[in-house]
Amino acid sequence: MAKNLTPRAEDYSKWYNELVIKADLAENSGVRGCMVIKPYGYAIWERMQAELDRMFKETGHQNAYFPLFIPKSYFSKEASHVDGFAKECAVVTHYRLKNAEDGSGIVVDPEAKLEEELIVRPTSETIIWDTYRKWIQSYRDLPLLINQWANVVRWEMRTRLFLRTAEFLWQEGHTAHATKDEAVAEAEQMMNVYADFVENFMAIPVVKGTKTESERFAGALETYCIEALMQDGKALQAGTSHFLGQNFAKAFDVKFTSKEGKLDYVWATSWGVSTRLMGALVMTHSDDNGLVLPPNLAPDQLVIVPIYRNEEEFDGVDAIAKNLMKQLRSKGVRVKYDNRDTQKPGWKFNEYELKGVPLRIAIGPKDVEKGTVELARRDTFQKEFISHDKVVNTVESLLGEIQENLYKKAISHRIENxxxxxxxxxxxxxxxxxxxxxxxxxxxxxxxxxxxxxxxxxxxxxxxxxxxxxxxxxxxxxxxxxxxxxxxxxx
Amino acid sequence: MAKNLTPRAEDYSKWYNELVIKADLAENSGVRGCMVIKPYGYAIWERMQAELDRMFKETGHQNAYFPLFIPKSYFSKEASHVDGFAKECAVVTHYRLKNAEDGSGIVVDPEAKLEEELIVRPTSETIIWDTYRKWIQSYRDLPLLINQWANVVRWEMRTRLFLRTAEFLWQEGHTAHATKDEAVAEAEQMMNVYADFVENFMAIPVVKGTKTESERFAGALETYCIEALMQDGKALQAGTSHFLGQNFAKAFDVKFTSKEGKLDYVWATSWGVSTRLMGALVMTHSDDNGLVLPPNLAPDQLVIVPIYRNEEEFDGVDAIAKNLMKQLRSKGVRVKYDNRDTQKPGWKFNEYELKGVPLRIAIGPKDVEKGTVELARRDTFQKEFISHDKVVNTVESLLGEIQENLYKKAISHRIENxxxxxxxxxxxxxxxxxxxxxxxxxxxxxxxxxxxxxxxxxxxxxxxxxxxxxxxxxxxxxxxxxxxxxxxxxx
Incomplete structure (x- = not known):
């Protein structure tokens, strides 16, 4: 068993920080509060993105892209919104650097001062509703169902990888509707889409609910949320969906002509989930040996490690490994075959345990003789020897079982707590x-x-x-x- | 034929601007130089992204994400790089707004001034190489093959939708290698990947070459590029791949221990394509009636328009349309069935011509009687009546033919010019x-x-x-x- 992480019971917070870094998910950068998402962490995020994107499109949404910068004056147009976001934002004031006259390096060019400061978006309601004014005239233009995948910046003073960073990645949906009922139904639908995704894809149980007035999004009439419980007994908000009423339509003067020829403000929602979900993932399933990934989210669902002492042994093992890999891949299983000779099997076992690969197959010379392989589960550490012809079926059913088992463990933990x-x-x-x-x-x-x-x-x-x-x-x-x-x- | 665009012969530049807006690709935003990429334009960009991403992964690259902000001092570390980018960058100087004391609105809080200004990335070599120093120690860590999908900002004074905008979307590959030869081979490989993508997927012929010293990327020893010729006889750089030598490794002190135990600086490349490709797409294939899309890039490859005067006629037409749609979709053809009763068939014909949908099927009551449909090509305006049982085969072969025809037309144009x-x-x-x-x-x-x-x-x-x-x-x-x-x- 891996001994390289501080145990959770000793210091949960330290365990989390170490795990995120050692499992190659993310690390701090040279820029205060901004993280680097490493390839392995990003591959998990890409799997989340792909599934969410599919679900958004299935419910009629289209993607688009709006500017990173928001003119300062846009913020002031919705009073509660500016209060909520002005206190923690990155402000662009100049558009050029120049060589310092005293030769001390490069400095901001005072002559290149912007007439109006630009805010790096902390969320895009204002710039998007400024655009929707041009897009919406008639009931025929509604509903307008748009999503954006983007980076946003909130100048948090205390940051933690994934959980709270100055810059983070997210998606933000922004929809416009002809009636209040439709907008409320949309906000509820997206809360349900998030719950479905987090429970069934990420194996994390959630409680659906509404926020109290003081916890609502700045500018919303109702905030729907999904709340998950982490292993240490603390809650984590995993996604929010806001019914915005006509607040932004009024602030940005977005009206439409109804079928009956009446002019009215449109009704709005917005909803988002972010790279914070990576934090929820780690803190729900992982253990003292490292990351534990639900098969749906695992970039590699199974790793094959060959065990051999010489070239002859390698040839026997390698042939079986390649054959199994081919069979498994044809069934859509994401398989990695780690045949590097620069690392020992023990090192590899440790590495893939740390990285949460759901299943591991080890093949040694004795397995070649017996026609078996050793199959090990990451979630329960159970191991079994199975014959080659049973590998594909066993792996397929185990992947489903692991996905289910992780959800069951998490919901038991929640019920107990x-x-x-x-x-x-x-x-x-x-x-x-x-x-x-x-x-x-x-x-x-x-x-x-x-x-x-x-x-x-x-x-x-x-x-x-x-x-x-x-x-x-x-x-x-x-x-x-x-x-x-x-x-x-x-x- | 659509008469809503300025003809190319009259004013090519005006034609381009009108087309980008009327075909719903993009529009200017309230933020100087920043565009809004509209859902239809973004859907085309998503198709480009998906194919490029597949090609990058096939050649061994992984995605990651690095910070949006770059500390000012990082820029100064590579001398030619700072000269190339300092003159046109967005500078973050403060991290908070506050209510003005005179009640005139919100203003920058002078107490929230950053100790060191942050530059919104115009390209990420500096922040990435600052990170690579931590990731690379030994030859075992090489090659490091990373790509990032991101937004970048260059404060251009004269902007045009897609072609030159202050903020744009792109991908930037950043790789590190043990030897000069490997790095040069990588830079050449990525130029070839770009050429393959632009020619075979976008149907745009390109000339591969190297840039002269004065046109090289700021910090590169060699810039490989692909150059395309637009309809108006002007060239457009469609992608670049840079051999960076050891410049960034030296600037950020990134060394590795070789197999032989020798310490040396690593060798680097970077390469990118951007939403500028959307401009190349428009200016290569489109005509006075609107956008012309290669089938590979078309969000909808075929649109079905029903023609009817009453409910009874609609029922007959609708049954055939739905049946054909089902058959075509099962073959992987992206079909849109526009059965809206709020718009007339003529309006729809015009709309899909403007949006460049490669094929259009119209079905009227006479077609129901005769067992035919009218099939029209966007690229040549050819129309034919075909029987229902021939639709699937004909559509499949026509999509391939259109893709090929667009490339042939473009290469003929280039040869002539x-x-x-x-x-x-x-x-x-x-x-x-x-x-x-x-x-x-x-x-x-x-x-x-x-x-x-x-x-x-x-x-x-x-x-x-x-x-x-x-x-x-x-x-x-x-x-x-x-x-x-x-x-x-x-x-």
Whole structure:
């Protein structure tokens, strides 16, 4: 077993940081708060992108691309939006450098000052709605269903790889509709698309819900979200979908003529997931030996490691390996054959364990004799010897089983770590002993939410859409509560 | 025929601008020099991306992602690089806005000034080589073959949609090698990959060659390029691949230990193509009626337009359309069935002509009776009636034929518009009468190149890798010339 990571029980945060770097997912760059996504990490992100993109297109969305820069004045047009984003943004003020007159290097050319500063997009509602004004005149132009894959920048002071970085990659959907009902249905649909993706593709169970007023997106009337629970008992927001009402349409004067010839503002949604999902992936499935990848997301689903002492042995092993690789690839299994002679088998076992490859086949001279291979699972460490003719079927069924097993493990963990409490004392005790999700009654006010947060660092993750809807009394104020809500400390 | 574009013969530049906007490819945004790539244009770009990405992976490259921002000091490390890019870059100087004290809106917060300015990447050599220093220690780490899909910013003063924009999308490959020969071979390989893609996928013939010293990438020892000829006789550089020698390795101190235990700087290449290819696509194939798309790049390869006067007629037409659509899709043909009743058939014909859909099927009540459909080609405007059972085969063979025909037309145009001249008078005469590519002898000096450029606006597009290599005398100075080079006025 690999011994190169700090165990989770010792220091979860350190374990995470080490794993992200050692498994070659990402690393810090020379630019404050900006990460480099390494090839292995990026290959996983590409698999997420491909699947999400497919799901967006299947639900009628098209991709487009809008400018990286947003003129400062655009931000001011939607009041709550500017409050939410102005405090942490990268501002472009000049468009040229020049050689310093004292020969000290290159400096900003003061003569190349922009008339109006440009903000590097932290999110694109304003630039997109400025464009939609030109695209939308009539009900025939609606619904407008657009998605963008892009980089965005939010000047976070404390950053962590994938979880919180100044620059991150994401997709942002921006849609326009003729009616309020359609826009609400779209926002709900996209929350469901995200939940489907995160649960079935990433094997991470989520709770669907709406955000409280104080946790809503800046400019939204309703924020739908999916919340996941990490191994350390902290929550992670895995995706959000916003019903924006007519706020941006009014701010950017986007009106349409209805079938009945009436002029009205259009209704909007926006929704996004980001490279933050990589953090959720790591913190849901991985263990002290390294990354554990659901087969759907694994760039390599299976690795074949040959074991041999001399050329003759290699030839026997190699022939079997190549034959199996061919058979597996023809079934669509992503196979890597690591026949490098610069590294020993033990080193390779360790490496692929660290990188979370779901299945490993080792073939040695004895296997050649017996007509078997050793097949090992990354998730359970189970090993078995199987005959060559059973490899393809076994691998195919195991990949499905691993995908399912990871989801089951994660949902068991969530069930074990979801508590219902009836008093504030109990609430604080659960928070400090086991953490996790806590369902509790809340009086519906931002004031109470704020006081609980200041006291315990726990926030309301969401008002769940499903589950117990019995009224009760707020654990903090004793006032009436409509239903229990979901609290947790969160990333 | 569509009459909504300025004819090319009247004003080629106006025709281009109108076409890009009316065919829904892109438009100008509210941000100076930055475009919005509209869904239809982006769908074509996605097809280019998918094919290039496949070709890069097939040649052993992996994708990764590096920061958008580059600290100012990184630029200064490679002297010719900073000269090439410092004069046109977006500079981030602050990281926060705040409410103005006089209530006049939001302003840059002077207290949030960065210690070191950040440049929005115009290209990523510096930030990537700063990272490679950590990734490369030994010959085992080489070759390092990485590509990045990204947005970059160059503060151009005169911009045109796709051809020259402040922000554009591209891919940039950055590779590191143990030997000079390997790096040169990689740079040449990627030029060949680009040529293969542009010729076979985009149906645009190119001339492969190397740039003269004055036209090289800032920091390169050799720039390989592919040059295409547009319909108006101007050249367009469609892709470049650079052999960077050890310049960036030395600037960022990237050394490796060889098999023999020797420490040496690594050898580098970089290579890229951008959304500029969209401009090349438009200006190579399109006509006065609109866009003409090679079937490989067309988001919709065939559109079906139903023609009917009442519901009964529609039912008959609709059944055939749906049946054909199903058959064609099962063969992998990208089919759009436009059954909207908000637009008339004539409007639709015009629309899909403007958008360059390669094939159109119209089905009316008479076709239902006769068991035929009308099939029309976008490239030649040929129409024929064919029976239902022949549709699939005919469409499949026509798509191949159109792809081929577009390439043939383009190469004929290039042959007709490539001249060889032996005197400077002849050179100027050809330039002013027909333009196009001009092969002529040149004495090999930057001084001569510069004088010709100042006098005629023609530049040396490349020193071709193939073709006539006979020595001669320079048309401008009469000095000895090693071989003819390729001149043209260029985009």
């Amino acid at each position: 979801t508590s219902e409490v009836t008093s504030y004392d109990e609430f604080k005790k659960v928070l400090d002993t086991k953490g996790g999700f806590i369902l509790a009654h809340w009086d519906g006010t931002s004031a109470t939410e704020e006081m609980v947060k200041n006291d315990t660092k726990a926030t309301i993750r969401c008002i769940p859409l499903d589950g117990d809807t019995q009224p009760g009394t707020c654990i903090f104020t004793g006032k009436p509560s409509q239903r229990k809500v979901l609290f947790a400390r969160a990333y | 490539t001249s060889e001249v032996t005197s400077y008078d002849e050179f100027k005469k050809v330039l002013d009468t027909k333009g196009g590519f001009i092969l002529a002898h040149w004495d090999g000096t930057s001084a001569t190149e510069e004088m010709v450029k100042n006098d005629t606006k023609a530049t040396i597009r490349c020193i071709p890798l193939d073709g006539d290599t006979q020595p001669g005398t320079c048309i401008f100075t009469g000095k000895p010339s090693q071989r003819k080079v390729l001149f043209a006025r260029a985009y």
